[in-house]
Ligand SMILES: CC(=O)N[C@H]1[C@@H](OP(=O)(O)OP(=O)(O)OC[C@H]2O[C@@H](n3ccc(=O)[nH]c3=O)[C@H](O)[C@@H]2O)O[C@H](CO)[C@@H](O)[C@@H]1O[C@H](C)C(=O)N[C@@H](C)C(=O)N[C@H](CCC(=O)O)C(=O)O
């Protein structure tokens with residue numbers, strides 16, 4: 388039997404009376420005569436998650452209004468509704484048989500109420516939050532690796548894009564950061580099941596949309612800020628300000644800030660949260676990294692981490708980052724310093740990370756280089772910077788060409804597409820532009836916007852057509868990008884073109900196994916497509 392999120396429910400739920408909800412929300416109840424001694428036993432913002440005695444939080448959304456789903460929520464067992472004044476007015480007309488509490492910011496209140504309903508789990512287990520454009524999944528997985536495998540059976544967990552792994556249960560996650568009530572429920576479940584520490588990703592959407600409201604964090608980490616999600620945030624300034632909200636003394640005990648980029652420097656200068664800084668290249672911070680000569684190749688990077696002079700930590704920690712690419716050293720350095728300042732033995736944490744880290748779809752080698760097969764790597768790079776950095780990470784391990792396959796996601800940050808195309812053509816030797824998750828946007832339109840950044844391109848639908856188009860290029864040092872309709876075909880063409888000395892980088896989808904086309908989920912796993920291709924290729 389496969390489990391769902393609803394199954395990750397604690398046995399013990401203290402609950403909360405409506406009087407206490409009223410107090411927390413500073414709201415008004417309708418009708419005024421409602422019985423405020425009734426208890427609620429759960430909270431959700433989604434009508435399809437409601438169970439008996441739940442509080443349904445009806446929010447105004449971009450596509451719908453939660454209050455339109457209130458009748459379904461009541462039908463499913465909701466015994467009260469929390470909403471805005473506008474929501475209350477809309478609900479009066481529906482004459483529902485349950486009380487409605489109206490307050491100014493139900494999104495924030497949802498998390499505060501849920502924390503109390505579920506017994507305030509984040510005050511009992513330690514929660515670590517990591518933010519940044521790229522590297523959250525990797526560094527939170529590293530933190531988890533640092534915390535588990537201890538003699539006392541200490542259990543650690545994760546919540547993030549790659550999945551949810553709590554209290555011995557693993558589930559895929561549709562999101563990076565969950566809605567606040569669900570987060571509280573899952574943490575309470577984790578606590579009941581022996582979890583002492585949980586490392587979670589905190590997206591900028593989460594920080595803007597109140598998804599960590601009610602959460603108490605032990606230590607928070609900042610990795611980097613690069614262009615992404617501007618469809619939602621509008622400007623880099625607003626994107627930064629959203630990320631900075633994590634570094635709030637009301638939420639967290641302390642922070643660890645990587646100052647490799649200027650946004651980290653600014654955060655360190657502006658935040659009121661007690662913090663330390665980390666630098667991995669070219670700058671001086673509280674904690675500093677020195678990369679060692681690197682015999683490890685695709686197996687990672689050796690480095691030293693220097694603690695602040697005169698501090699209680701070992702002066703220098705010898706570490707091995709088990710994933711290739713300098714950016715993974717950044718992810719690991721932040722994870723190590725978060726572990727250190729939270730009271731863990733940093734040398735032991737380094738050893739555990741080197742031994743235990745698993746991050747599906749991040750620089751995952753699906754085919755090693757052989758006499759006849761090209762090195763084939765799947766990576767979740769889906770921003771311009773991540774694509775460039777991934778190519779740079781693979782360059783030292785590539786005697787031939789880097790062949791890059793990628794596409795842009797539909798309905799998201801259209802402004803980044805041409806830039807992705809341009810940078811891809813600059814950093815890879817051969818670029819194949821195809822599809823990612825198009826959602827409801829036409830795939831040819833998305834590809835066309837990416838291809839605007841490529842100096843030239845040819846549209847092909849087979850390996851032989853691709854070979855023909857490439858052979859006709861006037862300058863063999865600057866091949867045209869290839870446009871391929873359909874990601875599976877694009878992967879097959881890329882591998883068909885690859886020589887053993889080449890590296891094929893399948894970028895953008897990482898661990899994902901479902902592609903959303905229109906509103907239909909379609910099974911697609913880059914790793915399986917590549918493995919099948921090589922298995923059937925007859926090449927050794
Ligand atoms: C921009 C954004 O994050 N939007 C989220 C937001 O949507 P919305 O406010 O437009 O909600 P809506 O669909 O209009 O519905 C309004 C309300 O009615 C409720 N509703 C709706 C339908 C129904 O049948 N019953 C019901 O109760 C909804 O739960 C919601 O509370 O609230 C919805 C309900 O929780 C989310 O599904 C939706 O996430 C969408 C799917 C999304 O794509 N989010 C992405 C951008 C996101 O959050 N990404 C970040 C960052 C990822 C990264 O770093 O790469 C993440 O943390 O995952």
Ligand SMILES: Nc1ncnc2c1ncn2[C@@H]1O[C@H](COP(=O)(O)OP(=O)(O)OP(=O)(O)O)[C@@H](O)[C@H]1O
Pocket residue numbers: 519520521522523524525526548563588590610611714715717718748749750766767768769772773774776777897
């Ligand atoms: N520190 C970093 N700096 C820049 N790029 C990185 C860094 N870490 C990882 N990347 C790139 O970003 C991709 C996504 O990494 P990861 O999943 O760890 O980040 P994320 O922040 O969790 O992303 P998302 O929230 O979009 O899932 C990787 O596959 C890699 O290409």
